[in-house]
Structure formats: structure tokens, C-alpha cells
Amino acid sequence: xxxxxxxxxxxxxxxxxxxxxxxxxxxxxxxxxxxxxxxxxxxxxxxxxxxxxxxxxxxxxxxxxxxxxxxxxxxxxxxxxxxxxxxxxxxxxxxxxxxxxxxxxxxxxxxxxxxxxxxxxxxxxxxxxxxxxxxxxxxxxxxxxxxxxxxxxxxxxxxxxxxxxxxxxxxxxxxxxxxxxxxxxxxxxxxxxxxxxxxxxxxxxxxxxxxxxxxxxxxxxxxxxxxxxxxxxxxxxxxxxxxxxxxxxxxxxxxxxxxxxxxxxxxxxxxxxxxxxxxxxxxxxxxxxxxxxxxxxxxxxxxxxxxxxxxxxxxxxxxxxxxxxxxxxxxxxxxxxxxxxxxxxxxxxxxxxxxxxxxxxxxxxxxxxxxxxxxxxxxxxxxxxxxxxxxxxxxxxxxxxxxxxxxxxxxxxxxxxxxxxxxxxxxxxxxxxxxxxxxxxxxxxxxxxxxxxxxxxxxxxxxxx
Numbered sequence: 335x336x337x338x339x340x341x342x343x344x345x346x347x348x349x350x351x352x353x354x355x356x357x358x359x360x361x362x363x364x365x366x367x368x369x370x371x372x373x374x375x376x377x378x379x380x381x382x383x384x385x386x387x388x389x390x391x392x393x394x395x396x397x398x399x400x401x402x403x404x405x406x407x408x409x410x411x412x413x414x415x416x417x418x419x420x421x422x423x424x425x426x427x428x429x430x431x432x433x434x435x436x437x438x439x440x441x442x443x444x445x446x447x448x449x450x451x452x453x454x455x456x457x458x459x460x461x462x463x464x465x466x467x468x469x470x471x472x473x474x475x476x477x478x479x480x481x482x483x484x485x486x487x488x489x490x491x492x493x494x495x496x497x498x499x500x501x502x503x504x505x506x507x508x509x510x511x512x513x514x515x516x517x518x519x520x521x522x523x524x525x526x527x528x529x530x531x532x533x534x535x536x537x538x539x540x541x542x543x544x545x546x547x548x549x550x551x552x553x554x555x556x557x558x559x560x561x562x563x564x565x566x567x568x569x570x571x572x573x574x575x576x577x578x579x580x581x582x583x584x585x586x587x588x589x590x591x592x593x594x595x596x597x598x599x600x601x602x603x604x605x606x607x608x609x610x611x612x613x614x615x616x617x618x619x620x621x622x623x624x625x626x627x628x629x630x631x632x633x634x635x636x637x638x639x640x641x642x643x644x645x646x647x648x649x650x651x652x653x654x655x656x657x658x659x660x661x662x663x664x665x666x667x668x669x670x671x672x673x674x675x676x677x678x679x680x681x682x683x684x685x686x687x688x689x690x691x692x693x694x695x696x697x698x699x700x701x702x703x704x705x706x707x708x709x710x711x712x713x714x715x716x717x718x719x720x721x722x723x724x725x726x727x728x729x730x731x732x733x734x735x736x737x738x739x740x741x742x743x744x745x746x747x748x749x750x751x752x753x754x755x756x757x758x759x760x761x762x763x764x765x766x767x768x769x770x771x772x773x774x775x776x777x778x779x780x781x782x783x784x785x786x787x788x789x790x791x792x793x794x795x796x797x798x799x
Contacts, residue, residue: 337551337552337555337556337559340539340552340553340556341556341559341560341563345484345535345560345563345564350484350487350488350491350564350567350568350571350621351487351490351491351614351617351618351620351621351622352435352618352621352622352625353532353568354491354568354571354572354575354598355595355597355598355614355618355621356435356439356595356618357528357531357532358370358528358532358568358572358575359588359594359595359597359598360528360594360595361524361525361527361528361529361532362525362572362576362584362585362588363585363588363589363594364520364521364524364525364528364753365520365521365522365524365525365526365528366516366517366518366519366520366521366522366525367516367519367520367584367585368510368511368516368519368576368581368582368584368585369511369512369516369517369518369519369520369522369525370511370525370529370572370576371511371512371569371570371572371573371576372511372512372517373517373522373525373526373529374529374532374565374568374569374572375565375569376526376529377526377529377530377532377533377565378533378561378562378565378566378569380736380739380740380743381533381536381561381565382558382561382562383732383735383736383739384705384709384732384733384736384739384740385554385557385558385561386727386728386732386733386736387709387712387713387728387729387732387733387736388404388537388557388708388709388712389553389554389557389558390554390712390716390724390728390729391404391407391408391711391712391715391716392539392553392554392557393553393554394715394719394722395407395715395795395796396553399418399421399635399636399639399640399643399795400421400537400538400632400635400636400639401417401420401421401537401704401705401707401708402414402417402418402421402636402639402640402795403639403794403795403796404417404708404711404712404715404795405417405418405704405707405708405711405795406418406794406795406796407711407715407794407795407796408708408710408711408712408713408714408715409707409710409711409714411780411783411784411791411792411794412777412780412781412784413707413711413777414780414794414795415645415776415777415778415779415780415781415783415794416773416774416776416777416780417704417707417708417776418636418640418645418776418779418780419772419773419774419775419776419777419779420700420703420704420769420772420773420776421636421700421704422633422636422637422640422772422776423700423768423769423772424697424700424701424704424772425629425632425633425636425697426633426667426670426671427693427696427697427700428534428629428693428694428697429626429629429630429633429667429671430670430671430674430675430689430693431689431690431691431692431693431694431697432622432625432626432629432690432694433458433461433462433626433671433674433675433689434454434458434675434678434685434686434688434689434690434693435622435685435686435689435690435694436457436458436461436619436622436623436626437454437455437456437457437458437461437675437685438454438684438685438686438690439618439619439622439686440454440457440458440461440619441453441454441457443615443616443618443619444457446615447612447615447616453679454679454685455675455676455678455679455685458675458685459672459675459676461623461626462668462671462672462675465623465626465627465630465668466630466664466665466668468627468630469627469630469631469634469661469664469667469668483620483621483623483624484624486617486620487617487620487621487624488567490610490613490614490617491567491571493606493610494574494598494601494602494605494606494610494614495570495571495574497605497606498574498575498577498578498601498605499574499577501605503574503577503578503579503580504577504578504579504580504583505580505581507577508577508581510581511573511576511581516581520585521750523746523750524750524753524754526743526746527698527743527746527747527750527754529568530698530702530743531694531695531698532564532568533561533564533565534697534698534701535625535628535629535632536557536560536561536564537701537705538628538631538632539553539556539557539560575597575598575601578601578604578605579597579601598614598618599611599614599615602614630664630667630668631664633663633667634660634663634664634666634667635660635663636663637650637660637662637663637666637667638650638651638652638653638660638662638663639651641662641663643790643793643794643795644783644787644790644791644794645776645779645780645783645794646779649662650662650663650666675689687756688757691754691755691756691757692755692757692765695751695754695755695765696755696765696766696768696769698747698754699744699747699748699751699766699769700769700772702740702743702744702747703740703744703769705736705740706736706737706740706741706744709733709734709736709737709740710733710737712729712733713729713730713733713734713737716728716729716730717729717730748766751763751765751766780794
């Protein structure tokens with residue numbers, strides 16, 4: 335793949351429509367309202383700083399294992415195994431949570447647009463079957479599908495932005511949302527977590543390193559381009575939405591809505607027209623599907639890299655003889671997701687308020703922790719390899735700063751996890767325990783490998799093309 339296709343995978347994983355229509359309205363309502371664009375800029379800065387060490391290490395460790403491989407090469411096999419367990423856990427539960435959102439949104443969209451009434455889990459399983467097909471095939475097929483979807487998503491959102499801003503919005507185009515009284519209003523810490531969650535998926539650039547044409551050049555370029563594209567687009571679009579409603583009206587308006595995720599429909603009706611709203615309804619669903627395709631590929635490649643290194647059964651570490659895809663990992667991810675979705679449906683769980691809210695929030699916590707671990711791995715890797723000549727800013731100072739910033743976010747997230755999940759404190763902290771369990775299982779897999787195959791243990795995360 336070239337750098338363009340890698341960027342499309344990453345941007346589609348961030349799923350601009352599902353974030354702008356689904357995530358940010360709730361984030362603005364529970365967070366700091368009109369001050370959200372500033373928080374997006376802050377998260378953008380932290381992720382750019384993290385990416386300095388992340389992409390520098392990608393020049394020396396080209397591996398489909400991403401966070402796992404970097405942790406193994408920087409901190410050793412046991413830490414690498416723990417990171418592997420957490421990565422598998424994070425990407426699989428995120429995928430499962432997205433199937434819940436897809437099913438819930440699909441059921442509502444098909445009912446509103448086509449007057450078709452079916453259970454949510456049927457839509458989830460249909461999407462799952464098509465994604466399993468794409469994941470089984472050569473990756474350029476998935477990339478082409480995502481390319482079309484992402485371009486249409488961005489185009490429609492840009493049309494809405496232009497319509498709002500050209501009309502002057504509710505009270506004229508202004509930059510009041512950048513003022514301190516709005517930035518520090520409400521609960522900025524909660525808003526910050528929603529902003530971070532909106533970027534999930536950007537880190538997947540390194541996962542495709544082994545499939546990139548020129549990984550030493552393409553991966554860093556794709557990472558920086560994806561972060562800047564996602565961050566700037568989100569900041570401008572949320573600012574536009576705030577202008578459309580009104581700086582002082584955005585939070586009361588969101589609380590007055592029965593479902594805050596319908597805010598974008600109201601804006602479209604008012605500033606463009608009902609025809610655009612129907613398009614947005616469909617694209618909201620298509621955007622979630624694009625995210626499912628991207629995260630399915632991420633999960634399959636983690637299974638592949640970890641199976642290839644011996645932490646999981648070796649069958650996972652094989653590629654299809656024709657399509658060169660990690661087909662066994664793809665099939666396993668589909669089986670896990672299907673089991674979880676059907677179990678949730680059998681117990682009558684809500685696909686969005688429970689399945690998506692719980693699992694996506696838990697995945698966000700896991701990925702923040704993985705990024706912090708990776709920052710430490712960057713520090714230790716370049717400390718042990720001074721012959722590489724990496725300067726102190728890229729190899730020490732910026733990774734240390736990003737680790738501190740990410741751990742701060744993690745603490746804030748855990749403290750407010752009941753708000754993020756919309757569940758009780760007992761349930762929210764019980765979900766957090768699963769993160770520790772995933773780390774422990776991964777570490778145990780590494781210790782088992784150290785006993786059964788010491789040579790293979792020493793090579794964890796080192797495979798490269």
C-alpha cells in the first residue's frame with residue numbers, strides 16, 4: 335500500500351461521521367460545551383508529540399504488531415506479552431462495541447428512511463459477514479472501499495460546514511468558543527476524554543508497516559498527515575456546529591434533545607434541507623461501517639503478528655496463499671464478535687447505551703495505557719541503542735512528556751469512567767479490572783513462551799520483512 339491508502343484506513347477508523355454526529359454532541363453536553371474545539375487542539379498537540387517517538391521507532395521496528403512489537407523491543411518480552419494481551423483485548427472490544435452502534439443506528443435509519451423494522455443484531459450480523467469477506471481478501475480491496483466512503487463523508491460534512499458559516503449561523507461567525515470562560519466551563523476533563531476517543535485509530539499506521547511500499551517514509555508521513563487531517567477537520571467542524579446553534583445555546587440545546595446524536599440532523603434540516611439530512615442519516619451508518627472495516631483489519635493483524643511470534647497458536651501467524659491477508663486472524667475476530675453480539679442480543683442489552691458505551695470507553699482506556707507503555711518503550715529502546723544516533727528530543731524528552739500526559743489522561747478517565755459509560759461506579763470499575771486481566775493474560779503467555787522456547791521469546795516483536 336502507498337501512503338494514501340494507509341491514511342484512508344486511519345481516517346476511516348476515526349470515522350468522522352460517527353464522531354461528529356455521535357461522539358462530539360455527547361462530549362459537548364457532558365464536557366465544556368462551546369469550548370470543545372480548544373480541547374481538540376490540545377489533544378492534537380499531545381498526539382503529535384507522542385507520534386515523534388512513535389514514528390521514529392517505526393523506522394527501526396517494522397512490524398504488524400504495532401504497540402505490542404514496540405513494547406517487546408523496548409521493554410522486553412514480558413512487557414511485550416502484556417501489551418499484546420491488552421492490544422488484542424482493546425481492538426476486539428472496540429470492534430464489538432462498534433457492531434452495537436452499527437446495529438442500533440441501522441435499525442433506526444432503516445425504520446425512519448425505508449419504514450423497515452428489524453432487530454438491531456440482524457444488521458450487525460449482515461455487516462459482520464461482509465466485513466469478514468473484505469478482511470479475508472487482499473487488503474487493497476478494503477482500501478478501495480474505504481477510499482470511496484471516506485471521501486463522501488468528508489465532502490458532505492464540508493457542505494454542511496460551508497452552509498452554516500456562509501449563512502452566519504445563529505449569531506454570526508465568531509471565535510467566542512476560544513475564550514477562557516467557555517474553555518474552562520462545565521467539565522473540561524470529561525470533554526478532553528471524548529476528544530481523545532475521537533482520534534482512536536490514528537495509531538494504526540504502524541500496523542500496516544509490513545504492507546507499505548516504503549515503510550521508513552510512508553509510516554511517519556501517514557501518521558502525521560492523519561493526525562493533522564483528523565484534528566483540524568474535527569476542530570473546524572465542531573466550531574461550525576457551535577456557530578450553527580449558538581455559543582451560549584449549544585449545551586441547553588443538547589440537553590433539550592431526547593437524543594443528542596440527532597443534533598446534526600437538525601442543523602442539516604435548518605441550513606441545507608431535509609434531502610441532505612436523509613443523506614447524512616445514511617452516511618452516519620456508512621461511516622460506522624468504514625470504522626468497522628478499519629478496526630477489523632487492525633485486530634486481524636494483531637492476531638497475525640502475535641501468532642507468528644509464538645504467543646498464540648501458530649495458525650494465526652499465517653497469511654492466505656493467494657490474497658496474502660491474515661485470514662485466520664480475520665476469521666477469529668469475526669467469530670469473537672459474532673459470539674459477543676449474539677450473547678448481548680440474547681440478554682436483551684441495549685446496543686448503543688450498553689454494548690457500544692461500555693466497550694468503546696473500555697477500549698479507549700486500554701489504548702491510552704498502550705500509548706503510555708509505548709512511550710516508555712521508545713525511551714528504553716533508544717537508550718539501549720545509542721549507535722542509532724537518535725537525538726534527545728525524539729528519543730527521550732518528547733516520549734517522556736507524552737507518557738506523562740497520557741498517564742494524566744488515564745487517571746482522569748478512570749476517575750470519570752462511570753460518566754463515560756453511563757453506568758454505576760461498581761460496574762464501571764469492574765470493567766476497568768478487565769484491563770488488568772488482559773495485561774496479566776498477555777504477560778502469562780510471554781512467560782510460557784520463555785519456558786518452552788527461550789530463543790523465540792528473545793525475538794518477540796523483531797520480525798520484519
